[in-house]
Amino acid sequence: MSQENLTISVDAMGGDNSPKVVIEGLALAHQRNPKIRFLVYGDRAKVDAEMAKFPALKDACEIFHTEEFVHNEDKPSHVIRNRATSMFQAIEAVKQGKAQAVVSAGNTGALMAISKLVLKTIQKIHRPAIISIMPHESGRYVMLDLGANTECDGINLAEFALMGSIYAKCVLNIENPRVALMNIGAEEMKGKNEIHVAAHIIKSAHLNLNFIGYIEPHEFPLNKADVVVADGFSGNIALKAIEGTAKLIMHLLKNSIKQSVLAKLGVLFMLGSMKKLKKTMDPRLYNGAMLVGLNGLSVKSHGGADALGFSVAVENAAKLVEKDFVGALRRELENVDLDEISQEAYYEVY
Amino acid sequence: MSQENLTISVDAMGGDNSPKVVIEGLALAHQRNPKIRFLVYGDRAKVDAEMAKFPALKDACEIFHTEEFVHNEDKPSHVIRNRATSMFQAIEAVKQGKAQAVVSAGNTGALMAISKLVLKTIQKIHRPAIISIMPHESGRYVMLDLGANTECDGINLAEFALMGSIYAKCVLNIENPRVALMNIGAEEMKGKNEIHVAAHIIKSAHLNLNFIGYIEPHEFPLNKADVVVADGFSGNIALKAIEGTAKLIMHLLKNSIKQSVLAKLGVLFMLGSMKKLKKTMDPRLYNGAMLVGLNGLSVKSHGGADALGFSVAVENAAKLVEKDFVGALRRELENVDLDEISQEAYYEVY
Numbered sequence: 001m002s003q004e005n006l007t008i009s010v011d012a013m014g015g016d017n018s019p020k021v022v023i024e025g026l027a028l029a030h031q032r033n034p035k036i037r038f039l040v041y042g043d044r045a046k047v048d049a050e051m052a053k054f055p056a057l058k059d060a061c062e063i064f065h066t067e068e069f070v071h072n073e074d075k076p077s078h079v080i081r082n083r084a085t086s087m088f089q090a091i092e093a094v095k096q097g098k099a100q101a102v103v104s105a106g107n108t109g110a111l112m113a114i115s116k117l118v119l120k121t122i123q124k125i126h127r128p129a130i131i132s133i134m135p136h137e138s139g140r141y142v143m144l145d146l147g148a149n150t151e152c153d154g155i156n157l158a159e160f161a162l163m164g165s166i167y168a169k170c171v172l173n174i175e176n177p178r179v180a181l182m183n184i185g186a187e188e189m190k191g192k193n194e195i196h197v198a199a200h201i202i203k204s205a206h207l208n209l210n211f212i213g214y215i216e217p218h219e220f221p222l223n224k225a226d227v228v229v230a231d232g233f234s235g236n237i238a239l240k241a242i243e244g245t246a247k248l249i250m251h252l253l254k255n256s257i258k259q260s261v262l263a264k265l266g267v268l269f270m271l272g273s274m275k276k277l278k279k280t281m282d283p284r285l286y287n288g289a290m291l292v293g294l295n296g297l298s299v300k301s302h303g304g305a306d307a308l309g310f311s312v313a314v315e316n317a318a319k320l321v322e323k324d325f326v327g328a329l330r331r332e333l334e335n336v337d338l339d340e341i342s343q344e345a346y347y348e349v350y
Numbered sequence: 351m352s353q354e355n356l357t358i359s360v361d362a363m364g365g366d367n368s369p370k371v372v373i374e375g376l377a378l379a380h381q382r383n384p385k386i387r388f389l390v391y392g393d394r395a396k397v398d399a400e401m402a403k404f405p406a407l408k409d410a411c412e413i414f415h416t417e418e419f420v421h422n423e424d425k426p427s428h429v430i431r432n433r434a435t436s437m438f439q440a441i442e443a444v445k446q447g448k449a450q451a452v453v454s455a456g457n458t459g460a461l462m463a464i465s466k467l468v469l470k471t472i473q474k475i476h477r478p479a480i481i482s483i484m485p486h487e488s489g490r491y492v493m494l495d496l497g498a499n500t501e502c503d504g505i506n507l508a509e510f511a512l513m514g515s516i517y518a519k520c521v522l523n524i525e526n527p528r529v530a531l532m533n534i535g536a537e538e539m540k541g542k543n544e545i546h547v548a549a550h551i552i553k554s555a556h557l558n559l560n561f562i563g564y565i566e567p568h569e570f571p572l573n574k575a576d577v578v579v580a581d582g583f584s585g586n587i588a589l590k591a592i593e594g595t596a597k598l599i600m601h602l603l604k605n606s607i608k609q610s611v612l613a614k615l616g617v618l619f620m621l622g623s624m625k626k627l628k629k630t631m632d633p634r635l636y637n638g639a640m641l642v643g644l645n646g647l648s649v650k651s652h653g654g655a656d657a658l659g660f661s662v663a664v665e666n667a668a669k670l671v672e673k674d675f676v677g678a679l680r681r682e683l684e685n686v687d688l689d690e691i692s693q694e695a696y697y698e699v700y
Contacts, residue, residue: 137601147534150542184497184586192500192583217587218594221601233542234584236534237567241591244568249599251487251571252630256623266619273606273613280602 006035008317009090009099012042013069014106015303015310019043022105023050025301025310027057029318032311034060036318039093041066041086064089070106072303076113087111091118094296101297101317103288105310108300112148115291115298122326124333127152128293129160129232130300131167133286133316134242136221142168143220145232146239146289152231154197154349155342157181161202162332163292164227165209170323171316177226180215182234190214193349194231200345205336217241246281288313290320293329297321356385358667359440359449362392363419364456365653365660369393372455373400375651375660377407379668382661384410386668389443391416391436414439420456422653426463437461441468444646451647451667453638455660458650462498465641465648472676474683477502478643479510479582480650481517483636483666484592486571492518493570495582496589496639502581504547504699505692507531511552512682513642514577515559520673521666527576530565532584540564543699544581550695555686567591596631638663640670643679647671 010026012019019042026038037060040047044065051058066086070079082088087106093099095118104111112130121128129145144164149156161179168177181198183191188199191214202211215225217238230238257263267274279285283302287309291298297320301313360376362369369392376388387410390397394415401408416436420429432438437456443449445468454461462480471478479495494510494517495502502510511529518527531548533541538549541564552561565575567588580588607613617624629635633652637659641648647670651663 135598137598150534182587184500184583184590217591218597220591221594221598233534234587237532237584238587238591240534241567241570241588242595244571245592245595246599247568248485248487248571249596249627249631252627253603256626256630257620259626260620260623263620263623266616266623269616269619270607270610270613273610273616276606276609277599277602280606281599 005100006318006321007037007039007099008314008321009039009041009093009102011087011090011102011104011106012040012047013086014104015301015305018105019047020050021305021307021310023047023054023057024307025314026061027054028307028311029314030057030060033315033318036060036314038062039064039090039099041090042069070110072107074107074110076109079107079110080113080117088114088118091115091298094298095119100321101299103299103301103314103317105301105303105305111298111300112291115294119294119296119298121293122295122329122333124338125159125293127156127159128291129163130289131164131292132239132289133171134220135280135286136223138223140172141220141226141228142172143228143230143235143239144292145230145235147232147236148291149232151233152194154194154201154345155338157194157198157229157231158201158205158207158338158342159293161198161211161227161229162207162209163329164229166325166328166332167292167320168226170320170325170328172226174226176210178212178224179209179227179229180212180225182217182228182230182238183214184216186214186216196349197342197345198229200348201338201341204345205338205341207336208332284309285312288316290316295326297325355450356668356671357387357389357449358664358671359389359391359443359452361437361440361452361454361456362390362397363436364454365651365655368455369397370400371655371657371660373397373404373407374657375664376411377404378657378661379664380407380410383665383668386410386664388412389414389440389449391440392419420460422457424457424460426459429457429460430463430467438464438468441465441648444648445469450671451649453649453651453664453667455651455653455655461648461650462641465644469644469646469648471643472645472679472683474688475509475643477506477509478641479513480639481514481642482589482639483521484570485630485636486573488573490522491570491576491578492522493578493580493585493589494642495580495585497582497586498641499582501583502544504544504551504695505688507544507548507579507581508551508555508557508688508692509643511548511561511577511579512557512559513679514579516675516678516682517642517670518576520670520675520678522576524576526560528562528574529559529577529579530562530575532567532578532580532588533564534566536564536566546699547692547695548579550698551688551691554695555688555691557686558682634659635662638666640666645676647675
């Protein structure tokens, strides 16, 4: 895909403090990657007012006025009926081929529901999944599904493995990503049957991926796998446990320092080192969860992300467009019939 | 239950570096709580050699020689057939009423299998669960099931809630523990159906517990709940994600300090504060996972625990005996029929 055609549609009205943060984020992304063109959907007056601060960005943008936008408390069943919102219009632009990816910091449930409705699942993929980038001790890995599917069977997990592998190639630039299924033990028969079925499918389908077996969550930070595959319930549990623990320890560290004058003095000497740690764990650098498995790219920026965070989400979307994630996934699926293989795997396990 | 009758049976041969660590752990526990009597099962010559270092402990112990012991790689199906092991004998002592609790640092699967076989599940409890104590920002909470049951239905979770509540009363000394079901959202219909069924059962059974609804893992550290209830798969996932993340951050912190002379100097000023943090997160202070729901107490010390860790597991077991955990659970169950209530809840949700 030629880079002249790198166009991203943007829901300017999603997230806290929009459209200010969104436009500032686009300005940052534009600075670093001037080739990206943006289709910006939202309240024209408000968008124009913010855009006025960034003349260079303006030339890379086309603004489309929408009267309406999705609210945080809107139910998915409600938002899918209103095509007039900035979110719906931005997603529609991807369907119509005007853009190759959409980025929104709005309501997650709404973005997922409209994206699925409008872009539809890629042929041969049963369910889309939410994927995101996570830090490990010496780099990054990706994890999916982070909550799109509460219940998953073996074939869903096998498809997630394939999508995660291609995603890691595109975004993390890893040649042959190590793919693992999340489980509660390393032995073959530990954990849930659907995980065993998924392992069977992956092994017997000769998918173009480097499957390394099971991984337990305490091993995630140890640079053992580049792609962690889970059902949406336990994937979401793991994600939130990781987030909560990281916050807890930073909180305890701050608290224990506060209680001692000596420690406060010590911190002054440590500011440089602390900055490095903070940077490694900075959630803004991991912003941009994506719904993979659709005919087009739909990226969710965190609702509370700042301009840097939003720009990271935009740049990840751009990387996936440049590397043609969707096309690569379609090509991988061309010559496999996972449905047939999953029947065999099912009988092997049950 | 009178404290004169506080007897704990001990598998001296389980865990790394046994029986040395076990006997040292008993010595520590004995120092702090001289009322506990110990029945010690293992290789008499080796146990005697270690015991010789602690004359005061010796008077509190009765040693029973066993020729055999359970190995780390032994399969549960194998160990339940061999009554001659130190682990089996120690558990048998609880069944025979010679001790009220058993502590072992051996093979977890073996301890669970033999404990279930010998002690049997309490009447009206469908499945035992593994429970442990965890740190939050200003104290401690308990979480179960941590891996005994890969699949759980609503009634299992409701029973875990009851057992967790009584456990928190006994071990954490909390009058009216706040009990929450782990889920991936706070809204009533988020997550899995079995969780909704469990919530229905808990509310309509008028169990003697303070049910506060759902909790997500990033809220665990925020002192919102004293008891977190989960199925054994996702509970184990959450536990290992928490452990892995805590280790990752401490590792990153150390690494970033190592790279700077200034930071190393700063650490000198911070040693006191760091010690506090380290103490809060010290896994030894949370040692002793328990299998609850059996006719007797079975406590698993971490295989790699040192003497302090082992002594904490012993002391937690002693607290549960003193507070009569098993009796309290039986009394709570006397007047409820969860099977009947779960039928109704099932129809409400499905």
